[in-house]
Every structure is written in C-alpha cells, then in structure tokens.
Amino acid sequence: MTSLIINGERVAAEPGETLLQAAERGGFALQCDCGKTQCESTRVTVVSGTIDSNGTRLKSTVLACKAKVAGDAEIRLPASSELQSLKGHVSALRRVSDDLFELRLSFTKPTSWRPGQYYHVEFRGLERVNLFASFALDAGTEFNTLIFLIERANTPDLFEMLEKKGDVKGRVGITGPYGSSFLGHDDERLIMVAGPDNLAPIWAMALSSVMGQPRREKVLLLDQSLKQGQFQQVFTWLNRRGVSPVFADLQGAQAADKLQALLPDLTEFDMAYVAGSHSFIAGVEDVFVDAQATYGRILNFQPWDEVAMQTGKAATLEPAD
CATH class of the missing domain: 3.40.50.80 (Nucleotide-binding domain of ferredoxin-NADP reductase (FNR) module)
Structure with missing residues (x-):
C-alpha cells in the first residue's frame, strides 16, 4: 500500500493500479471518454513522487487512465466543468458555406464548459458525434445555448443530414464536457x-x-x-x-x-x-x-x-x- 495525495487529500493506493482507479476510489471524478489515451480527458499533473507514466508523460503531466502508481506521490487534477447530460433542441441553423454550418442548441438549464472541451451530441437517427463547443463566427453568444461549427470534413454524416433537411426537428441529447486540454488562467x-x-x-x-x-x-x-x-x-x-x-x-x-x-x-x-x-x-x-x-x-x-x-x-x- 502506498500513499497518493490528490488535490491535497490522501488516498490509499495499490502499486500497479492506474491513477484513474485510485482517484475514483478516493471520490475524485475524472471523465475518461475513450479509454485509449485519445481523448486527453484524464491528463493530470505530477507534483512529486514516483509515477509509472506508461508512455504518456508530457512535461509534468501524465494520463491517469494509463499511468500507474509506483510509489508515494502527489498529483493534481484539473478543475474541470461538471459532467452533464441534457436534452435540448436546435434553436438556429445557418449555412455559412458549402462546407460549414453554424449550429445552435438551446437548453432549459445552463451549460458550463471551457474552451478546448467537447461534447457527445446525439441526433435522432444518427450515430453519436463528438463536437467541440465554440462561439458563433460573429463572436455572439446566447444564454443556455451551445454553438457548434459543423464542418463537412469532420462529421460528414451529420453535415449531410443538415444539408438534406435544411432544418432539424426533435430533441437533441448532449453529454459533456470532456477533455482536460482547456484554456487556463495562466501568465505564460x-x-x-x-x-x-x-x-x-x-x-x-x-x-x-x-x-x-x-x-x-x-x-x-x-x-x-x-x-x-x-x-x-x-x-x-x-x-x-x-x-x-x-x-x-x-x-x-x-x-x-x-x-x-x-x-x-x-x-x-x-x-x-x-x-x-x-x-x-x-x-x-x-x-x-x-x-x-x-x-x-x-x-x-x-x-x-x-x-x-x-x-x-x-x-x-x-x-x-
């Protein structure tokens, strides 16, 4: 048994288990979206001690879903937005060009995300897609609204559906936000x-x-x-x-x-x-x-x-x- 300190709190950890497993047992939420080091959702900072990075180290950070406990250590988890699952509807759809739509989804509850994070978005009759939250091209924002830029190259099936229908009726489901590579309030x-x-x-x-x-x-x-x-x-x-x-x-x-x-x-x-x-x-x-x-x-x-x-x-x- 080793001592793992997470955001200032001591958590008992077993050598060889992943940081994600130890964090979850200690009551800390880390949203692992892909399970294959693709989504970057579990990147944490190693403050001190011994961690087996398992090939995921970037400077002082590792991916908690793959990095393993190797001895006493201290890590810091990012202060991310709380994961939400919401149902909403398309409030506006604007075709910007042959290859780009600007899509607005509205919800009855406020959404919270940080630049660099993404959502799972599900439309009826279409496979789930991953869309990065963004802002309108004119920098406009609206309360309780998420804006997505839908590019043909990224999500061809969704783009084709929007192109064919010209409008989308019915409810839309989202889950997120995911991703730890979001804009921080740093001086660098x-x-x-x-x-x-x-x-x-x-x-x-x-x-x-x-x-x-x-x-x-x-x-x-x-x-x-x-x-x-x-x-x-x-x-x-x-x-x-x-x-x-x-x-x-x-x-x-x-x-x-x-x-x-x-x-x-x-x-x-x-x-x-x-x-x-x-x-x-x-x-x-x-x-x-x-x-x-x-x-x-x-x-x-x-x-x-x-x-x-x-x-x-x-x-x-x-x-x-």
Missing part, C-alpha cells in the same frame, strides 16, 4: 495552433483569452487550409482586437521545421494548445516537447478514429519518457 505566453478543419476549439480559446485575459501575450498559428472566406468574420474580429492569425503550411514532412521557424523563442515558460487530427498533432508536437513547453493536445477524434488506431493507420502520440 499563450500559443494556439489549429490544423485543417479544426478551427472551432482554437477560435473558442482565442475569443475567451482576448475577452478574459487581455494582457496575456498571444500567438495564433493556423494551417493555411483555414484561410478561407467562410472564416473571415473570425479573422476580422481577432485582427481588430490585436490578434493577427499567422497562416502556414503545417502539414507534411516539413511541418515541425516550419512551426519551429515561426516559434524561434519557444521555451518552457510558454503554454501551447494544438488542435487537430492524430496525424497533424503527431507531425508538430516534438517542437513543443523538445522545448519543454507546457503543451495541451486537443484531439479531434470520431468513432472512425478508433478503427484507425486498431489497424495501425493513425500515428502514435505517446512520446518516450
């Missing part, structure tokens, strides 16, 4: 990176940081594929408030080199969030790992990603200790 320089078809969570972070952390230094790097007219409202809003997006080709074999050239002064005192697919994040994350920057992955994974992981078609994201 904030670096936000979005890959193809993954602007929604980074847009939420950028808007929230501009409004809530006006003095914090910010860098916004976007893959050049996002430089589209459908997002012009976003870029105009940000430019007017002093955050100018930098576009670059962040895909392919040279992606890490290009990102490093854009961040020549990257250090351990920076806080970076990268949103994208498994392959996109795998292509650029060494830049942050090598610089020992604090780093959060915002993985855009859908059910088909699990098939890719099982067949070996998705890049591995577990750096060596």
Whole structure:
C-alpha cells in the first residue's frame, strides 16, 4: 500500500493500479471518454513522487487512465466543468458555406464548459458525434445555448443530414464536457495552433483569452487550409482586437521545421494548445516537447478514429519518457 495525495487529500493506493482507479476510489471524478489515451480527458499533473507514466508523460503531466502508481506521490487534477447530460433542441441553423454550418442548441438549464472541451451530441437517427463547443463566427453568444461549427470534413454524416433537411426537428441529447486540454488562467505566453478543419476549439480559446485575459501575450498559428472566406468574420474580429492569425503550411514532412521557424523563442515558460487530427498533432508536437513547453493536445477524434488506431493507420502520440 502506498500513499497518493490528490488535490491535497490522501488516498490509499495499490502499486500497479492506474491513477484513474485510485482517484475514483478516493471520490475524485475524472471523465475518461475513450479509454485509449485519445481523448486527453484524464491528463493530470505530477507534483512529486514516483509515477509509472506508461508512455504518456508530457512535461509534468501524465494520463491517469494509463499511468500507474509506483510509489508515494502527489498529483493534481484539473478543475474541470461538471459532467452533464441534457436534452435540448436546435434553436438556429445557418449555412455559412458549402462546407460549414453554424449550429445552435438551446437548453432549459445552463451549460458550463471551457474552451478546448467537447461534447457527445446525439441526433435522432444518427450515430453519436463528438463536437467541440465554440462561439458563433460573429463572436455572439446566447444564454443556455451551445454553438457548434459543423464542418463537412469532420462529421460528414451529420453535415449531410443538415444539408438534406435544411432544418432539424426533435430533441437533441448532449453529454459533456470532456477533455482536460482547456484554456487556463495562466501568465505564460499563450500559443494556439489549429490544423485543417479544426478551427472551432482554437477560435473558442482565442475569443475567451482576448475577452478574459487581455494582457496575456498571444500567438495564433493556423494551417493555411483555414484561410478561407467562410472564416473571415473570425479573422476580422481577432485582427481588430490585436490578434493577427499567422497562416502556414503545417502539414507534411516539413511541418515541425516550419512551426519551429515561426516559434524561434519557444521555451518552457510558454503554454501551447494544438488542435487537430492524430496525424497533424503527431507531425508538430516534438517542437513543443523538445522545448519543454507546457503543451495541451486537443484531439479531434470520431468513432472512425478508433478503427484507425486498431489497424495501425493513425500515428502514435505517446512520446518516450
């Protein structure tokens, strides 16, 4: 039996069990969504002591669903939003372009989420999809409303349904929010990176940081594929408030080199969030790992990603200790 301190409270733990198992037995809630280190929902900070990271370490953090108790240790869990399961309805649907819808869901109860988190969303007659909560392209918000940017490339079945019906009737169910790579109130320089078809969570972070952390230094790097007219409202809003997006080709074999050239002064005192697919994040994350920057992955994974992981078609994201 070892001593594991979680958020200041002592919990009895058995060597070899996962931090998630120990935390749950101690009454701490960690929402493990995927069970395969894909969702990043259980990332915790190791304050001191001995932890077997099981290949999931990023700086001082590990994934509690895979990391194991190896001795006396202290860990800190993030202060996340409480998990909710709610029923709501579509209050507005706007087609922005051939490949983008702006969807608003309304609820009778208030919802609480942090930029970088996502929800399970279920429409009648359609498989569950994972959607990142975001803001409208004009930066507008509404009480008791969640806004999602529906991109054809990310959720083709949902996009096709919206395209065919032009409207969605009936109730919609959500569960969430999930994900521990959400915007924190820190002092470090904030670096936000979005890959193809993954602007929604980074847009939420950028808007929230501009409004809530006006003095914090910010860098916004976007893959050049996002430089589209459908997002012009976003870029105009940000430019007017002093955050100018930098576009670059962040895909392919040279992606890490290009990102490093854009961040020549990257250090351990920076806080970076990268949103994208498994392959996109795998292509650029060494830049942050090598610089020992604090780093959060915002993985855009859908059910088909699990098939890719099982067949070996998705890049591995577990750096060596």
